[in-house]
Amino acid sequence: xxxxxxxxxxxxxxxxxxxxxxxxxxxxxxxxxxxxxxxxxxxxxxxxxxxxxxxxxxxxxxxxxxxxxxxxxxxxxxxxxxxxxxxxxxxxxxxxxxxxxxxxxxxxxxxxxxxxxxxxxxxxxxxxxxxxxxxxxxxxxxxxxxxxxxxxxxxxxxxxxxxxx
Amino acid sequence: xxxxxxxxxxxxxxxxxxxxxxxxxxxxxxxxxxxxxxxxxxxxxxxxxxxxxxxxxxxxxxxxxxxxxxxxxxxxxxxxxxxxxxxxxxxxxxxxxxxxxxxxxxxxxxxxxxxxxxxxxxxxxxxxxxxxxxxxxxxxxxxxxxxxxxxxxxxxxxxxxxxxxxxxxxxxxxxxxxxxxxxxxxxxxxxxxxxxxxxxxxxxxxxxxxxxxxxxxxxxxxxxxxxxxxxxxxxxxxxxxxxxxxxxxxxxxxxxxxxxxxxxxxxxxxxxxxxxxxxxxxxxxxxxxxxxxxxxxxxxxxxxxxxxxxxxxxxxxxxxxxxxxxxxxxxxxxxxxxxxxxxxxxxxxxxxxxxxxxxxxxxxxxxxxxxxxxxxxxxxxxxxxxxxxxxxxxxxxxxxxxxxxxxxxxxxxxxxxxxxxxxxxxx
Numbered sequence: 001x002x003x004x005x006x007x008x009x010x011x012x013x014x015x016x017x018x019x020x021x022x023x024x025x026x027x028x029x030x031x032x033x034x035x036x037x038x039x040x041x042x043x044x045x046x047x048x049x050x051x052x053x054x055x056x057x058x059x060x061x062x063x064x065x066x067x068x069x070x071x072x073x074x075x076x077x078x079x080x081x082x083x084x085x086x087x088x089x090x091x092x093x094x095x096x097x098x099x100x101x102x103x104x105x106x107x108x109x110x111x112x113x114x115x116x117x118x119x120x121x122x123x124x125x126x127x128x129x130x131x132x133x134x135x136x137x138x139x140x141x142x143x144x145x146x147x148x149x150x151x152x153x154x155x156x157x158x159x160x161x162x163x164x165x
Numbered sequence: 166x167x168x169x170x171x172x173x174x175x176x177x178x179x180x181x182x183x184x185x186x187x188x189x190x191x192x193x194x195x196x197x198x199x200x201x202x203x204x205x206x207x208x209x210x211x212x213x214x215x216x217x218x219x220x221x222x223x224x225x226x227x228x229x230x231x232x233x234x235x236x237x238x239x240x241x242x243x244x245x246x247x248x249x250x251x252x253x254x255x256x257x258x259x260x261x262x263x264x265x266x267x268x269x270x271x272x273x274x275x276x277x278x279x280x281x282x283x284x285x286x287x288x289x290x291x292x293x294x295x296x297x298x299x300x301x302x303x304x305x306x307x308x309x310x311x312x313x314x315x316x317x318x319x320x321x322x323x324x325x326x327x328x329x330x331x332x333x334x335x336x337x338x339x340x341x342x343x344x345x346x347x348x349x350x351x352x353x354x355x356x357x358x359x360x361x362x363x364x365x366x367x368x369x370x371x372x373x374x375x376x377x378x379x380x381x382x383x384x385x386x387x388x389x390x391x392x393x394x395x396x397x398x399x400x401x402x403x404x405x406x407x408x409x410x411x412x413x414x415x416x417x418x419x420x421x422x423x424x425x426x427x428x429x430x431x432x433x434x435x436x437x438x439x440x441x442x443x444x445x446x447x448x449x450x451x452x453x454x455x456x457x458x459x460x461x462x463x464x465x466x467x468x469x470x471x472x473x474x475x476x477x478x479x480x481x482x483x484x485x486x487x488x489x490x491x492x493x494x495x496x497x498x499x500x501x502x503x504x505x506x507x508x509x510x511x512x513x514x515x516x517x518x519x520x521x522x523x524x525x526x527x528x529x530x531x532x533x534x535x536x537x538x539x540x541x542x543x544x545x546x547x548x549x550x551x552x553x554x555x556x557x558x559x560x561x562x563x564x565x566x567x568x569x570x571x572x573x574x575x576x577x578x579x580x581x582x583x584x585x586x587x588x589x590x591x592x
Contacts, residue, residue, distance in 0.1 A: 105518060107498040107511050107540055108365060108585065109410040109423065110467055110474055112386070113430045113451040116407055120429075139385055140407060144363035145339050151538065151556065 061085060063164040064147075065122060066157060069103070072117040074125055082122065085164065086129030093135055098122050099163045100140040101147070103156035108142055115140030122162045192230055192350065195564075196573040201235040202320060204228060204264040205257055205287075208239065209280070210247040211270040218305035220280070220312070224266065226350065227313035227327040230565075231549070232572025233320070237262045249283060249292065257287045264293075266316055270308075277301040280308040284316050294319045306353060326545040330589040331552060332357065332367045332376055333563060335581040343581070344378060346393070349545070349588065351563070351576040357391065367585060370413045373592025377401070377411040377420060388422055390437075401435060410454045414461050421445075421455035421464050432466050432479070445479055446486070452477075454498045459505040465489065467497040476510060490523060492530045498541065501525075503548040507568060511540050520553050522568060533570040543588040544568070554584040 063085075065078035074082070089096065100119030102111035119138035127133045148155040206228070209220040221239075228234035243256040246267050257265050268282035277300050284294040298311040307328065314325030327349060335343040344358040344367055358364060362381035369376055370390075377390045388402040388411050402408040406425030413420055420435045424442075432445040432455045446452040450470035457464055463480045470477075476490040476499045490496040495513030502509060505525075512521035512532060520534045520542045536555040544551045550572065552565045557575060561582030564575045576583075 104538065106474075106495065106513075107454065107467070109454045110451065110497050112365075112407055112409050113423070113425075113453050116425055116430065117451065138406070141363065141381070142365075144336075144365065144381075149338075151559070 061088075065162045065164075067118050067160045067162075069105070069156070069160065070114065072114070072121040074121060078122070079125065082125050083129060086126050086131050089126065089131045089135065090129075093132060095135050095137070096126075097165045098136060098138045099145075099165060100138065101145060101159055101161050101163070102143045103159040104143045104146065104151065105156065106143075108144070112140050112142035115142045118160070118162045122164070192226065192574050192576055194230065194232070194572075194574040196571070197229075197232045197235075198571050201229075201233055202264065203237055203260075203262045204234045204266065204316070204320075205237040205242060205260065205262040206266045207242065207245050207268070209268045209270045210245075213270075213272060216270075216305060218309070220268065220270065220305060220309040221266075223306060223309035223350075224313050224316070227310060227325075228316065230350065230574055231317060232567060232574075233317070249285075252285060254285070254287055254290045257285075262287055264316070264320060266312070268312065273299060275301070278304055278308060280312065282312045282315070284319055306348065310348070310350075323549055324547045324591075326547045326549065326588075326591075329546060329591065330373075331543070331586050332369065332589070333554075333583055333586040334364050334367060335579055335583050336363075336561070337581040341581075344376075354579075357393070357396075365585065366410050367587050368411055368413060369587055369589050371415055371417045371590055373590050376587075377413065379409050379411070388420070390420075401437075406430075407453075412456050412464075414457050415459065416461055421457065423453040423455065432464060434464075434481070445481065445484065456500050458501060459503070465499050465501065465508070467499070476508065489525070490530075491528070492523075496521075500542060500544055502544055502568065503546060507548075509542045509544055509551055509568070511542070520551065520566065531570065533566045533568070534564075534573075536564065539564075541585045543586050545588050546591045552586040552588050554586060 061084055062081040098119040100115030102114045116138060119140060123136045123138050126136060146159045147161060148158045206221045206225045225236040229236055237260050241260055246252045247269060265285040265287055266282060268280055271279050273279050279297060279299045281297045283292060286293050294315060296315055298308050300307050310327040313327040317325035329349045330346060331349055332344060332346050335345050342360050342364040343356055344364050345354050346357050347354040360380060360382050365379040367376055367378040375390050375392050377388060379386050380389050386408045387400055388408050389398055389400050391398045404424050404426035407423050407430050410423045411420050418437060420437060422433055422435060423430050424433050429449060430451045430453050432452050434443045434445060448470050450468055452466055452468045454467040455464045463478055465476055465478045467474050468477050473494040474497045475488060476496050477486050477488050479486045489508060493512055493514060497511045499508050499510035508523040508525055510521060512519055514532055517537050518539055519532045520539045521530055521532045523530045539553050539555045542551045542553045548568060550565050550567045552563055554561060555564050560578055561584045562575060562578050563583050563586050566573045
């Protein structure tokens, strides 16, 4: 599941690079560093590709978007990445699945509703950007699938998320 | 689907055998009453081959766990009376024991067991109770729990709940999820369902014959019901969005649930026989975690329509909604006690999630637990205690607390992370 997500984001990123000539400034957010344990080491390929004569490496588009406690508001990083996703989805429409998650605090069914609210907030943003809503499925997993185990704020902040797949 | 379930049953049987073979884990009582009643439970009189269960130990453990009793150590006992004629009350009054339980076990022609037990009041030197219970070849724990129930009721006036069961979810990371059934003391576990996708929100039907739960096995959450005796399953919902928080009506004919098929989480009821859904709430906020009032005429539920999650009550006939909780900024997943007087819920205080009660008449709120991340309170059918899920040493475990907060204990830690206990009704 993760690997297909990764592949998807890599292809999206390549499309982006081709379309926009690519600026690498959008990847310097803390979230990208924080979730590098989950999404692999795709961010750190700058040095290994220097022997080729190709363009500078394409930035990998975030496919995981994080939220504050009990909130479903998209932050600036998420909006930037989702704007790019929306452009890709409009250029090459395909079905996407938005999986909403919550941290372990609070009751399980309420967290299911929170996870759904987060997934829907991502969905609404994509639709506002012109993506066909019928291509988007939202599923909430509540607190049942934590990305990171543990009961610290740093784990919690990585678990309050929506994953685009 | 039915074939898969049969396989599960066979597996469950093996699991049951395996857990029987496991050494008995002790329940850790973290807080008891100040003055528990001293009681002497004499070892059962039995002349047959050695048994794989110790009846008097089980009775002692039951009574101790209730917090109402302090069993007298067997090593202090001066005699092990078999019958009333063997009882010398002075032997028990010198030990400070207020009550005495003696019992005799025999085999039945059918290959099962028959247990005769008697309860004596040591102070008044009178027999309080005499009873016989019978069971099959694997009924020794049942006979012990039946003894505990009778003794508990005779002394406290409250019906015992030691013979009841519970279901709960056991998770193994994000890899494997199990729905388990066990006795109320956590013993005799049986596997009801295993899945690679999450299982959530298990609940009992009021007759104790079925359970309902949420399973993600289809790739989305869906509500299922399952007959315990046969393992037969039925998927009840398959809507886009949330399909969650099932709750059986007191008459067993309807299930309340949360569905977000119409845009956002709303409370619905499902008439099980006809398959007809009725929408109960209409609000853009989150409405979830329905639970029935005792008379079946209303539902309580969690809603953040006021900005933060609080408990509300809806009358089904009029759809009139009333807010029940006002203290604190997070009250969720409430249940009403069997006597209808108390609300039990998850309450956040200083950023920590506890189990709390609220007296429905006075509105007084009381926090029962001191642990963290407490959730999923489920009240025993006699209303004396509730089971809940908490974290202990980084692991999901089950714990219990009396509704007056006087008694607390933890159940032994299981293999996986245990959560969402649901205490069975009497059946």
